[in-house]
Structure formats: C-alpha cells, structure tokens
Amino acid sequence: MSSQTDDGPSRERILAAATRLFAERGYDATSTRAIGEAVGLNIATVAYHVGAKPELYRAVMRRAHRAQREAVTAALADLAACDPAPAETRAALLGFVDAYLSFCLAHPEVPALWMRRWLAEGTELAEIETDFAGPLVAEVAASVRAVLDRAGLGAGADIEMLVFTIVWTAHSFAQAGVIDAAGRRLGTRDLPVLDRFRRHLYAVVTGVLDRPAP
Incomplete structure (x- = not known):
C-alpha cells in the first residue's frame, strides 16, 4: 500500500x-x-x-525537477526582462548562466541525480526525460532564442546545443571540480578555481553568440 x-x-x-x-x-x-x-x-x-522503488525514485526526481524548474523559470524571467540592446542582452544571458551555475552549486544533489541518469541508471524509467528534462530544455532554448533574436544576436548559434553545453559543464563542475597538474581535485569551494571556471563558461557562451551565420 x-x-x-x-x-x-x-x-x-x-x-x-x-x-x-x-x-x-x-x-x-x-x-x-x-x-x-x-x-x-x-x-x-x-x-x-x-x-515501491520506482515510485520512490520518481518522487525524488520530481522534487529535483521542481527545484530546478523554479530556479530556471526565475532566471528566464530576468533574461526576458532585459534591455533588448545587444550589450545588455549579452550581460543578461551571462546572468542566466550564472544563476544556473549557482543553483547547481547550492543543490549538488540535483546535478548528481541527473548525471547518474546520463550513465544509463534506471533506463526503464524513460518518462523522467520525457516528462521533465526534455520539456525544460526545449523551453529554455526557445526562450533564449527569442531574446537573442530580439537583440540581433547569435544568428549562427545552435541554441539547443548551447543549453546542453551549459548543463553539462555546470553539472560536471558542481560534482567534480577540476584536477590540477599535481593530480589534486580542486572543487567548488576553491574560489579562484570557481572564478576561473565561471569566466571560461562565460567565454564559451560568448563565443557561440559570435559564431557567424551559415
């Protein structure tokens, strides 16, 4: 029961x-x-x-998704409200990236749960992607595309892949940090490393926006 x-x-x-x-x-x-x-x-x-275990897992993933969606929805609202000028739009997009990274750092269990699924955990529960991940990624990509089009930015960018890139890198860094030349793992509490990662992620996003249209 x-x-x-x-x-x-x-x-x-x-x-x-x-x-x-x-x-x-x-x-x-x-x-x-x-x-x-x-x-x-x-x-x-x-x-x-x-x-039973599948129901329990669905409840866990549903809670994780709700927290993730709440953070993403708030960040998208801020992005949509930005000035449509290119410089302000770029800054707002980086603000969105920073908001998502901050969510991952504050709730490391959420990236961990999704990364486990990337390793084909619980493959019989495919509705997790169908109901949660897929719609949210599509919503983010559509919202970002609309804001960029309004500012005349990113005509040559694959926005869906950009969204996935932000997710992959933010999740991975939140869980694993980086390895230095001595083999030491430097995690998210190492503020210089966190700042370095954030600046690199900003550069990746900016580089995608500057890609010429095909």
Missing part, C-alpha cells in the same frame, strides 16, 4: 535519504532496504509512505 499524499515527517525523511543515496550510488545500486535502514524504517513502512 502506498500513501502518496502523506507529507509527514516519515515521508520527508525517506525522500531526503533516497535523494542522497540515489545521488551517491545511482538508481540501480540503491535498494529500498538501504533507504529504509538510512532512516531506521523497514521496507514495508517505506512502501507505505512512498511506494
């Missing part, structure tokens, strides 16, 4: 533990038993509050 409408403490604890474990181990390597053990509950109690 599943009680999907139960938003009490037990359900929240289960979802929090499931989010952490799915992000760390992936869908395939995370059992309902392990999630239950993380919160001191048995499998039957987990199922009562959230359902």
Whole structure:
C-alpha cells in the first residue's frame, strides 16, 4: 500500500535519504532496504509512505525537477526582462548562466541525480526525460532564442546545443571540480578555481553568440 499524499515527517525523511543515496550510488545500486535502514524504517513502512522503488525514485526526481524548474523559470524571467540592446542582452544571458551555475552549486544533489541518469541508471524509467528534462530544455532554448533574436544576436548559434553545453559543464563542475597538474581535485569551494571556471563558461557562451551565420 502506498500513501502518496502523506507529507509527514516519515515521508520527508525517506525522500531526503533516497535523494542522497540515489545521488551517491545511482538508481540501480540503491535498494529500498538501504533507504529504509538510512532512516531506521523497514521496507514495508517505506512502501507505505512512498511506494515501491520506482515510485520512490520518481518522487525524488520530481522534487529535483521542481527545484530546478523554479530556479530556471526565475532566471528566464530576468533574461526576458532585459534591455533588448545587444550589450545588455549579452550581460543578461551571462546572468542566466550564472544563476544556473549557482543553483547547481547550492543543490549538488540535483546535478548528481541527473548525471547518474546520463550513465544509463534506471533506463526503464524513460518518462523522467520525457516528462521533465526534455520539456525544460526545449523551453529554455526557445526562450533564449527569442531574446537573442530580439537583440540581433547569435544568428549562427545552435541554441539547443548551447543549453546542453551549459548543463553539462555546470553539472560536471558542481560534482567534480577540476584536477590540477599535481593530480589534486580542486572543487567548488576553491574560489579562484570557481572564478576561473565561471569566466571560461562565460567565454564559451560568448563565443557561440559570435559564431557567424551559415
């Protein structure tokens, strides 16, 4: 039996533990038993509050998507409200990029969950991409294209691929940082490295905008 409408403490604890474990181990390597053990509950109690493992995973990904969509929607609203002049539009687009990067850094579990899916975790649950990722990417690409067209920018740019590039790089940096010449992993708390990454991402975006039309 599943009680999907139960938003009490037990359900929240289960979802929090499931989010952490799915992000760390992936869908395939995370059992309902392990999630239950993380919160001191048995499998039957987990199922009562959230359902079986696929239902639990959908709930985790739905919550992650809602947080992601909320941040992206706010950033798109700021982008759409910018002055249509080219210089202001460029600055606003970089502001959008920075807002998404900041979201990834503040909520590292969200990039981790999506990166696990990139590794073909939970492939039987293809509706995660159909319902969540696909529509959001398309919405962002259409919104960015409209703002750029208004300013006369990026006529030669593949905006959908630009959106994916921002997502790939922001997610990867939020999770792995960079490796220096000595083999040390420098993460997101290393402010000089973060600044260097941000400036590089800005340069990538700007370079795409300056690509000549075919």
